Amino acid sequence: MLSTYRETIEYTSDFIWEVDYKGVYTYVNKVVEKILGYTPAEMIGKTPFDFMPEEEQEKLQNIFTQIVNDERDIENLENINIHKDGRKVVLETNGRAIFNDNGTLIGYRGIDRNITEKKELEVELAKKNLLLENLLIEQSKMALIGEMMHNLSNKWKQPLAEVLTASSGIQLQREYNVLTNQTLDHAMNTISSSAKKLTKEIQYFDIFLKNDTEKTIFELDKTVSSVLDLLPMKGISVEKKLAKCTLIGLEKKLIQVLANIILKSKSLLNNSSSKEKYIFIHAEEIGDVVHIKIKDTSGKSSGKLLDRIFSPSATLKYLTSENINLYTCKEVINSYLCGSIEVKNVSFKQEKTLFHGVEFTVLIPKIVI
Numbered sequence: 001m002l003s004t005y006r007e008t009i010e011y012t013s014d015f016i017w018e019v020d021y022k023g024v025y026t027y028v029n030k031v032v033e034k035i036l037g038y039t040p041a042e043m044i045g046k047t048p049f050d051f052m053p054e055e056e057q058e059k060l061q062n063i064f065t066q067i068v069n070d071e072r073d074i075e076n077l078e079n080i081n082i083h084k085d086g087r088k089v090v091l092e093t094n095g096r097a098i099f100n101d102n103g104t105l106i107g108y109r110g111i112d113r114n115i116t117e118k119k120e121l122e123v124e125l126a127k128k129n130l131l132l133e134n135l136l137i138e139q140s141k142m143a144l145i146g147e148m149m150h151n152l153s154n155k156w157k158q159p160l161a162e163v164l165t166a167s168s169g170i171q172l173q174r175e176y177n178v179l180t181n182q183t184l185d186h187a188m189n190t191i192s193s194s195a196k197k198l199t200k201e202i203q204y205f206d207i208f209l210k211n212d213t214e215k216t217i218f219e220l221d222k223t224v225s226s227v228l229d230l231l232p233m234k235g236i237s238v239e240k241k242l243a244k245c246t247l248i249g250l251e252k253k254l255i256q257v258l259a260n261i262i263l264k265s266k267s268l269l270n271n272s273s274s275k276e277k278y279i280f281i282h283a284e285e286i287g288d289v290v291h292i293k294i295k296d297t298s299g300k301s302s303g304k305l306l307d308r309i310f311s312p313s314a315t316l317k318y319l320t321s322e323n324i325n326l327y328t329c330k331e332v333i334n335s336y337l338c339g340s341i342e343v344k345n346v347s348f349k350q351e352k353t354l355f356h357g358v359e360f361t362v363l364i365p366k367i368v369i
Contacts, residue, residue, distance in 0.1 A: 015091070015112040018098075021105055023047040023064055035091070035114050037084030048079070053088070056080045071105050073097055078115070090116045159194035166190045215368060220245035220283055220290065227258045236269055236277045238262075243284045249368035253336045257329045261294050261360045264309075264326060268298035268358055280350070288366050295359035300345045306358070309343055339364035 015035050018027040024047055028040045036043075036051060049057045049064075060079050067074055074095035081089045095110025166187035173179035221242040228238055247254075262279065269277045274297050282293045310330045333339045339362060346359040 015114075016110070017095075017112065018107060018109045019047070019095075020107040021068060023049065023061075026107065035112070036081055036089060048081075048093075051081045053080060053082060068105065071097055074108060074110060078119075088116075089114060090119045156198060159198055162194050163191050215249055216251055217246065217248050218251045220247060220292075223251055223254060224258060224281060224283070227255055227262065231259060231262060231266075233262075233266065233279075236266055236279060238279045238281065240281045241283075242281065245283060245285055245290050245366070247290065247364075247366050247368075249364070250336050253332050254364070257332055257337070257341075257362065258292075258294075260326060260329045261362070265294060265296040265298070265358065265360070268301065269296050272298040274298055276353070276355075278350070278355070285366065290364050290366055292362040292364070293359055294362075295346055295348070296357040297355040298357045300356050301358050303345075306343050306345065310341070333362060333364065336368075337364045338368050 013031065015032045016027075016029045017025060017032075019025055024045060025043050028043050030040060032043060033039050038051070043051075049061050052060060056079060060077075063077065064074075074093055077093040079091055079093060081091055083089050091112040092115045093110060093112050095108040097105055098107045098109055100106050170179060170184060170187050173183060221240070221244070224240060224242060262281075265279050269279070276297055278297045280293075280295050282295075284291055310327050330341055333341050341360065341362050343358060343360050345356070347354065347356050349355070
């Protein structure tokens with residue numbers, strides 16, 4: 001019976017071992033040679049830490065010391081080892097504490113499983129998920145660019161028409177020799193004012209288009225105003241109450257976030273039966289954190305919809321381009337702005353009128369390191 005048990009231990013697919021209370025191997029089975037390349041004789045008398053990279057040694061020794069002090073079992077302890085040929089092998093260690101008749105801890109008996117392939121698959125999956133997130137962020141950005149370009153093309157018609165009218169008027173009056181200095185000054189002021197307006201909007205659009213991660217100092221009220229200038233808000237009134245907030249961080253990313261949230265509020269309003277269509281934007285500093293609240297008067301939304309609003313693929317029923325955009329908002333806020341976002345149904349009074357709608361709350365630090 002004992003012989004059969006030992007044979008089972010020797011030829012199982014797992015690395016079975018025993019160590020004393022100092023972590024020194026007193027027994028290892030033959031499988032270790034397949035996993036780490038060392039024979040049992042090469043490992044007896046050494047510790048598991050002798051086969052680990054230097055940075056892993058210190059970390060695992062500290063963990064093992066704490067486990068011994070607590071006299072508890074070793075559970076699912078992942079550790080990196082160096083194979084005899086130099087490659088890294090990831091093991092998952094489980095062990096039971098061994099006590100003598102006096103109740104004194106004398107060592108551990110356990111099993112190591114080779115989880116290298118599993119960890120490599122996890123890393124590969126993480127890379128693919130990151131790629132997917134980046135693709136979704138770019139998709140969201142392209143959708144926003146479409147909205148902005150459509151709005152800008154409509155907004156630029158008037159100032160461009162003013163420039164064309166002023167310049168053609170100057171040319172015509174000069175041909176008939178009736179051009180006065182007063183008329184010329186007025187026309188030039190019109191052209192200058194229109195050009196400044198167009199330049200300002202182009203600058204903010206350029207900030208949004210640039211794909212960089214350079215941190216800048218910016219004023220929140222100006223950023224919010226620039227977002228509203230770039231978005232079509234026909235039929236919807238927007239009211240702002242913004243405290244003076246100076247931030248250091250990625251303004252372009254914040255523009256993307258605010259634009260997507262405002263477009264979602266706009267969509268909720270356009271799909272609602274509400275006759276009074278408002279979006280309220282409020283911002284204040286609380287300590288070192290800026291609180292931005294964007295709420296609308298679209299009425300209460302489905303709880304299920306709000307639960308899934310930041311998910312790109314919860315179910316086909318709720319999978320929309322807007323939800324993908326809001327999913328990217330959450331990823332951008334978490335990854336680039338070091339903040340958080342939440343959404344909920346709210347009821348509130350505005351100038352004695354009771355409204356129901358959806359409120360987005362974005363929390364971001366004033367300084368993103």
